[in-house]
Amino acid sequence: MVMTTETAHRLHQKFPKKHNHYALRDFFQxxxxxxxxxxxxxxxxxxxxxxxxxxxxxxxxxxxxxxxSAIMYTIGLEWGxxxxxxxxxWFERExxxxxxxxxLMFLLETWWWPYISQGWGRWEVDMxxxxxxxxxxxxxxxxxxxxxxxxxxxxxxxxxGLFAGFFTxxxxxxxxxxxxxxxxxxxxxxxxxxxxxxxxxxxxxxMNEGANARDIEKRLRAGEGGQ
Amino acid sequence: MLTDVESLIxxxxxxxxSDQELMFFQAYLTTVGxxxxxxxxxxxxxxxxxxxxxxxxxxxxxxxxxxxxxxLAAKWQRDTVRVLRYSxxxxxxxxxxxxxxxxxxxFQTIMRAFGAQESCGLTYEAMQTVITQxxxxxxxxxxxxxxxxxxxxxxx
Numbered sequence: 001m002v003m004t005t006e007t008a009h010r011l012h013q014k015f016p017k018k019h020n021h022y023a024l025r026d027f028f029q030x031x032x033x034x035x036x037x038x039x040x041x042x043x044x045x046x047x048x049x050x051x052x053x054x055x056x057x058x059x060x061x062x063x064x065x066x067x068x069s070a071i072m073y074t075i076g077l078e079w080g081x082x083x084x085x086x087x088x089x090w091f092e093r094e095x096x097x098x099x100x101x102x103x104l105m106f107l108l109e110t111w112w113w114p115y116i117s118q119g120w121g122r123w124e125v126d127m128x129x130x131x132x133x134x135x136x137x138x139x140x141x142x143x144x145x146x147x148x149x150x151x152x153x154x155x156x157x158x159x160x161g162l163f164a165g166f167f168t169x170x171x172x173x174x175x176x177x178x179x180x181x182x183x184x185x186x187x188x189x190x191x192x193x194x195x196x197x198x199x200x201x202x203x204x205x206x207m208n209e210g211a212n213a214r215d216i217e218k219r220l221r222a223g224e225g226g227q
Numbered sequence: 228m229l230t231d232v233e234s235l236i237x238x239x240x241x242x243x244x245s246d247q248e249l250m251f252f253q254a255y256l257t258t259v260g261x262x263x264x265x266x267x268x269x270x271x272x273x274x275x276x277x278x279x280x281x282x283x284x285x286x287x288x289x290x291x292x293x294x295x296x297x298x299l300a301a302k303w304q305r306d307t308v309r310v311l312r313y314s315x316x317x318x319x320x321x322x323x324x325x326x327x328x329x330x331x332x333x334f335q336t337i338m339r340a341f342g343a344q345e346s347c348g349l350t351y352e353a354m355q356t357v358i359t360q361x362x363x364x365x366x367x368x369x370x371x372x373x374x375x376x377x378x379x380x381x382x383x
Contacts, residue, residue: 020309023328105340113333 007031007038019094027117039114041090050147057148057155069157076161083162084169087111099170111166119143120159134195134220137163142190145183154182156190163194176200181213198226228255228321255321258369265366266319269311272361276354277307283353284346291346307350310334310381314373321369323376331380338381348382351375 121141164177181191202225317326
């Protein structure tokens with residue numbers, strides 16, 4: 001989306017080096033005359049309701065049945081890949097530093113902050129198993145799960161795809177992601193496992209067999225599930 | 228204050244506010260002079276406050292700014308100045324909620340990313356001691372809770 005001078009983020013132009021710009025009034029610019037919303041990174045935003053999320057998921061379910069979760073994952077995956085490129089550009093602009101040289105946790109928090117402002121929820125990244133080739137992401141207040149409520153199964157496939165796409169581009173290695181615990185299963189928060197495809201397939205198999213997030217963590221830490 | 232005004236506007240849409248709902252105005256008006264004086268004192272004393280906090284931290288933990296073979300004193304100073312300035316405006320406007328939303332929520336995640344919680348905890352604890360030399364009792368009563376908010380939020 002090309003920004004015109006009228007809709008470019010004025011506060012950002014005034015304070016290009018301001019890093020704490022995630023409060024509602026700072027992050028979003030409401031262009032009343034144009035009927036548009038621009039965010040700090042000059043991306044156009046659209047406000048949607050919970051009805052929109054329900055409509056999207058149910059419509060997809062009706063069209064393609066159980067394949068809808070795979071489609072949501074794929075949408076997320078492509079989104080994450082594209083977003084990683086946009087992120088690299090704005091990170092470099094804002095911090096005058098290549099993302100490759102930045103502290104990893106700082107980089108990840110910086111990537112996720114726009115999503116927090118946009119209402120996608122807060123997260124917590126658990127990198128303690130990174131050397132073993134997998135990691136966990138806890139997500140609080142998933143927009144999808146919060147909307148659907150307790151439906152007894154994981155529903156945040158869009159997020160799983162988003163994480164897989166973003167991290168695949170960032171580490172330049174093919175990664176997959178699966179949600180192993182979801183607010184929509186009656187849990188208090190969502191939990192994602194990110195890693196190589198073999199491991200994620202193993203986790204999916206264990207889940208089908210009835211394993212919960214704790215069982216999966218235990219089995220992975222015991223070295224099961226391949227590389 | 229500004230957060231309270233916004234809440235008031237939303238809550239009283241199309242009607243007059245009750246006396247109870249207007250109480251925060253009274254409370255603010257009785258303290259606004261103190262807030263303004265304290266704000267100006269902090270502004271004037273910023274370099275001394277920062278230098279004294281730094282000296283205390285170094286005395287307490289000589290290697291506090293040495294992380295991964297790097298001296299992070301200059302970075303600490305930039306961060307601490309920013310928190311102090313936002314704290315001062317939170318004091319002036321009596322708006323800790325806005326302070327939390329505009330700076331602390333974001334800064335907490337960044338400090339955690341760098342594992343700097345301990346240093347933050349010590350910094351805003353030391354600042355609460357140092358600031359007593361610059362503000363009087365009445366001013367401290369208004370400002371110390373804001374520094375404590377930074378200590379608690381950034382220190383964990």
